[in-house]
Amino acid sequence: MKIAVIGGTGLIGSKLVAKLNGHGHEAVPAAPSTGVNTLTGEGLAEVLKGASVVVDVSNSPSFEDDAVMTFFRTSTTNLLRAEANAGVTHHVALSVVGTERLQESGYFRAKQAQEELIKASGIPYSIVHATQFFEFVKGIAASATDGDTVRLAPVKIQPMYSDDVAAAVGRTAVGAPVNGIVEVAGPDTFHLDELIRTGLAAENDPRTVVTDPQARYFGAELRETTLLPGPDARITETRFTDWLARQS
Numbered sequence: 001m002k003i004a005v006i007g008g009t010g011l012i013g014s015k016l017v018a019k020l021n022g023h024g025h026e027a028v029p030a031a032p033s034t035g036v037n038t039l040t041g042e043g044l045a046e047v048l049k050g051a052s053v054v055v056d057v058s059n060s061p062s063f064e065d066d067a068v069m070t071f072f073r074t075s076t077t078n079l080l081r082a083e084a085n086a087g088v089t090h091h092v093a094l095s096v097v098g099t100e101r102l103q104e105s106g107y108f109r110a111k112q113a114q115e116e117l118i119k120a121s122g123i124p125y126s127i128v129h130a131t132q133f134f135e136f137v138k139g140i141a142a143s144a145t146d147g148d149t150v151r152l153a154p155v156k157i158q159p160m161y162s163d164d165v166a167a168a169v170g171r172t173a174v175g176a177p178v179n180g181i182v183e184v185a186g187p188d189t190f191h192l193d194e195l196i197r198t199g200l201a202a203e204n205d206p207r208t209v210v211t212d213p214q215a216r217y218f219g220a221e222l223r224e225t226t227l228l229p230g231p232d233a234r235i236t237e238t239r240f241t242d243w244l245a246r247q248s
Helices: 011-022 044-048 065-086 106-120 134-143 162-174 192-202 240-247
Strands: 002-006 026-030 053-056 090-096 125-130 149-152 181-185 208-211
Touching (some): 053 065, 090 106, 134 240, 149 192, 192 240
Parallel strands (some): 002 026, 053 090, 090 125, 125 181, 149 208
């Protein structure tokens, strides 16, 4: 089947396109670099022609509150309208475990808005909630850095490898719409401060990770289980320690 992958040139999108094409599907990457702009609508009609499924793994170039809300509202609205016109029968979106519990954060309010637009669209859909990627350790650290100090709460997190995220999204894309949320997570649970401390140490990063129960996560206060998936999550195989060893 033809599957249009919005954000198909990024970390997850490029892996997803390769996996889908490797299984005999026609996966087409759609991004500004390929002539598709979901903010303006440019190129959408062309790339969706003949597509049965659309997978949206795009992300906002800015995490500033207003900018990220504008990105997800505008791009999702334009995309869903184009899908309806093209006769797309399955919309798949990648989102984040805990989104509904992180509404103090402008980024996660925007992701929630995206999900609500999808649910209200009338197009059969599946939303994949993934835990944070191993590759995002640096991004988490950057968001919590003040000078040479990284302040993080000792809450639980169950991160996963981007390859496993792409595989989970791919399985969802070629399956029947669930008209709901599928959760996916890595095999091991860490405390957030220890995860980042380990990741930075492996890179010989000189910053000091300070355990601070009041530290916020992209602007949101955290409880111990805020970032954890539910009991029905699909658990992937790749372990953080194994992935980290391969990075050196």
